[in-house]
Amino acid sequence: MPATYVERLAAFVATSEAQTLSEPVREKLRACLLFNLSVGFAAPQADAIRVSLEALHAAPGDAVCWRTGARLAPADAAFRNAALISARGQNDTHAAMNGHIGCVAIPAVFALAESVDANAGDVCAALACAYDVAPLIAQPAAMQSGERGFRGTSLYGVFAAAAGAARVLRLDTSQCAAALSIASQFCGGTMQCWAEGTPEWLMQVGIASYAGVVAALLAQGGMAGARFALEGPNGFYRAFAGAVPDWQWNGEATSEIENVTFKPFPGCTINQMPVKTLLDCKHREGFDAADVERLTLALHPAYAGYPGIDRHGPFDSAASAIMSAPYMLQCALENDTLTLADFAPGSGAPSLHASSRRISVVADEALAPFHCWIDIGLRDGRAIRALSDAPSALSYSFDRTVSLTETVSKEWRTPDSRSAHASLLRQVVDLCSNEASRRRFSEVIEVGNFSTSS
Structure with missing residues (x-):
């Protein structure tokens, strides 16, 4: 009987080993770890919403919560740390899945690695699997599921977390298949929150990471999952994308991590390239914000129509501000950058919001996803x-990632962010090295050392 989609993925996950990772994959894994941990440590102070979310995920255990140092059950620690990475709206991104992988997979893998005392090699293999599995499932369906209103991160990120969690637990092939199948039962999360500026997006990321841990632990405990969870007549693809794609994957690693990009600024992924394009042009042509009379941004139709992208301020929530292309472009025009403070509720001077109304967003069918032009x-x-x-252009090298995260680290709540960043850098490099693969994960990296107030 031919292997089903989850069985093919499971065979890949269960047999993946760190020693087979290429040097480019290891280099990008270092960059992804450094970036995601850095933005997590630079998250804003917990507000009432995040305090409530954390209070609901507080079972005691062996996995550390970053910044607070609390020790919780792996699933709850994964939830909290995933929400922490996402809190400033600055994630790594995989364009083909229209979503973020690191903020979901890294917390799940780290939490279980601490709980079971995994070795560094298993952690690296698990994360490389996670960065391959989510795009493999997403690429043939992400555009269709997005058109139906589903958010890519919460729909496909669950599979990244489950694959990484299953691999770090060293589940066998049948258990890995069960974990991926079970994970499909947690998929969901719509984009209506972006249209209305409400905070469900933070919960979506936490749930995806949490669900990956739960799916792997249930599979480890003997729970079975549907063999045709993805391609079955009542399965994932028909439910979320409307049709079942014909996979052409040969079962080998695809090194999708090399296609991951980083957000240089807080704010929506869709707006990152427009902001970079505008700033590059501004510096090249020598104009200033006061010189601009009008501005038109053109995007691929799926992104021009993405909820919240064409909204103008003032905004009463961070969720509205981080989605708005006119707002982000006007901030960049006036300040040459964007900071976390720009997205606080009520931020932005009235004159800035007034000026942003001269910026319009249009769709251009000739543009590829995540490309743009600006008139x-x-x-x-x-x-x-x-x-x-x-x-x-946003797929940063490791050296550029170091420079970006040095800037981000200035917002860490530590007395000496320069030394703390240097320490994290050394640990990440060590974790991803061949030499450390047999050492215990807890001996190589200790994120609890970066704990401060929440």
Whole structure:
């Protein structure tokens, strides 16, 4: 009998080993770990919503909660740490799945690695699997599921967390298949929150990481899952995308982690390339915010119509501000960058919001996803069209990631962020090395050392 989709994925996950990872994959894994941990440690102070979410995920255990140092059950620690990474709206991104992987997979793998005293090699193999599995499932269906209103991170990220969790537990092939099948029962999360500026998006990421841990532990305990969970007549693909794709995957590692990009600024992924494009043009052409009379941003139709992208402020919630392309572009025009403070509720001077209303968002069917062009009309009569680079321009090298995270680390709540960042950098490099693969994870990296107030 031919293997089903989850069985094919399970065979890949169960047999993956750290020693087979290529050096480019290891290098990008270092970058992803450094980036995600850095933005997690730089999350804003917990507000009432996050305090409530954390209070509901507080079972005691052996996995550490970053910044507070609390020790909780792996699933609850994963929930909290995933929400922490996402709290500033600055994630790693995989374009083909229209979502984020690291914020979901890293907390799940780390929490279980601490709980079972895994070795560093198992952690690296688990994370590499996670970064492959989610895009493999998402690529043939992400655009269709997005059109139905489902968020890519909460729909496909669950599989990344489950694959990583299953691998770090060293589940066998049948158990890995069960974990992936069980994970499909946790999929969901719509994008209506972006349209209304409500905070469910934070919960979505936490649940995806939590669910991956739960799915792997249930599979380890003997729970079975549907063999045709993905492609069955009542399975995942028909429910969320409307049709079952014909997989062409050969069962080998795809090194999808190399296609992951980083957000240089807080805020929505869709707006990152437009902000970079505008700033590059501004510096190249020598104009300032006061020189701009009008501005038109063109995006792929799926992104021009993405909930919240074309909204104008003022905003009464961070969720609204981090989605708005006009707001992010106007902030960049005036300040040459964006910071976490720009997205606080009620932020932005009235004049900034008024100026942002001269920025419009249009759809262009000729544009590929995550590409853009910007037409800029200047008061002196000049008209400039700025064309974006390919999205791979945000696929940072490790050296560029170090520089970016050094800047982010200035927002850590530690007395000496420079030394703390240098310590994290050393630990991440060590964790992803061949030499450390047989050492215990807890001996190589200790995120509890970065704990401060929540």
